Amino acid sequence: MIGYFKNIYQVAAGLLKGLRVTLVHLFQPAVTVQYPYEKLTTGERFRGALAFHPDVCISCDMCVRACPSDCISLEAARNEATGKKDLHWYQIDFAKCNFCRLCEEICPTKPKAVHHTPDYELTFRDRSEFLVRWTPEAPQPKASEPGQIWSRFLTRGQKIVDRQGKVPASSTPSKPVA
Numbered sequence: 566m567i568g569y570f571k572n573i574y575q576v577a578a579g580l581l582k583g584l585r586v587t588l589v590h591l592f593q594p595a596v597t598v599q600y601p602y603e604k605l606t607t608g609e610r611f612r613g614a615l616a617f618h619p620d621v622c623i624s625c626d627m628c629v630r631a632c633p634s635d636c637i638s639l640e641a642a643r644n645e646a647t648g649k650k651d652l653h654w655y656q657i658d659f660a661k662c663n664f665c666r667l668c669e670e671i672c673p674t675k676p677k678a679v680h681h682t683p684d685y686e687l688t689f690r691d692r693s694e695f696l697v698r699w700t701p702e703a704p705q706p707k708a709s710e711p712g713q714i715w716s717r718f719l720t721r722g723q724k725i726v727d728r729q730g731k732v733p734a735s736s737t738p739s740k741p742v743a
């Protein structure tokens with residue numbers, strides 16, 4: 566009989582304990598982030614989407630050699646007039662990238678020609694879209710607002726779609742969420 570009432574007491578105490586937590590949080594401000602209308606700020610060293618600046622890159626190949634996933638490739642040719650290498654294209658296979666930052670750390674330019682951004686909204690609708698290529702002729706971004714980095718990244722780079730080099734309509738960068 567004592568065990569019966571003890572059992573009832575323990576269940577009631579547990580119930581009240583749970584309800585107390587509910588009541589405490591009922592009168593506190595909500596902490597749920599209404600994504601995608603609201604977004605959390607990422608840490609200073611967050612490793613988001615990689616951005617590349619063809620105007621800064623000196624085609625030294627160091628990032629290509631440092632990348633453990635073998636996902637960076639580039640083509641450049643020596644310019645006899647300037648004595649420097651002219652970049653033709655720079656490419657990252659995001660299907661292989663593990664976001665390790667080694668390419669950024671080894672890059673000798675200041676500012677870094679390749680670097681992570683705080684942008685974590687990476688979406689690819691097709692396997693071939695993982696391959697992103699930048700060329701010096703591609704339009705350079707003007708905006709610098711947080712949250713638009715990925716669309717700027719897409720503007721700067723070009724998604725490669727097939728072996729014929731055709732770019733699909735789906736590679737058009739979508740508008741960032743306001």
Ligand code: SF4
Binds near residue numbers: 631632636657661663
């Ligand atoms: S972050 Fe790492 S895996 Fe990705 S491209 Fe750079 S070096 Fe390669």
Ligand code: SF4
Binds near residue numbers: 672674
């Ligand atoms: S991104 Fe940096 S490390 Fe890579 S080739 Fe260009 S300058 Fe060299």
